[in-house]
Amino acid sequence: MSCRCDLKPRDADVHHLLPRSMGGSDELSNLVTLCDGCHASHHPNLAGGLARRALERWAITIARWLDR
Template identity: 80%
Template sequence: MSNWEETRRLVLERDGYQCVSCSTKLSSTGADVHHLLPRSMGGSDELTNLVTLCDGCHAAHHPNLAGASRAGFPCGQSLAANRSR
């Protein structure tokens, strides 16, 4: 298991596999781990800088990076569950 995989698992467990923004319960594969302070701005992979988000909430935090494929997904919905739309 890589260091990131272990860090991700610890964040998901700490947050109860639940989006910290909208409280949606998530599976491991449907959860995003978000950097509160982006790495590009000096943020780290420390647990205190990471939170669990659903796809919709994660896209809302990155409106300029979300792209058309993530646009329009409400909180709690997974991209994988909506690819057939």
């Protein structure tokens, strides 16, 4: 895993080190696993869509914490 976040498999995103548009392949040597937040930081123009799940999880966590 590339980022140091504690991930569940359903929350992991696969990121290409060399993008497909630049000739990158889907081989394991070109792929890393990132959490939503870290993946969004690699794609600043797409960060809103990529980080949506992370923001939703954080919002639920905060809501549960405040509801106690």
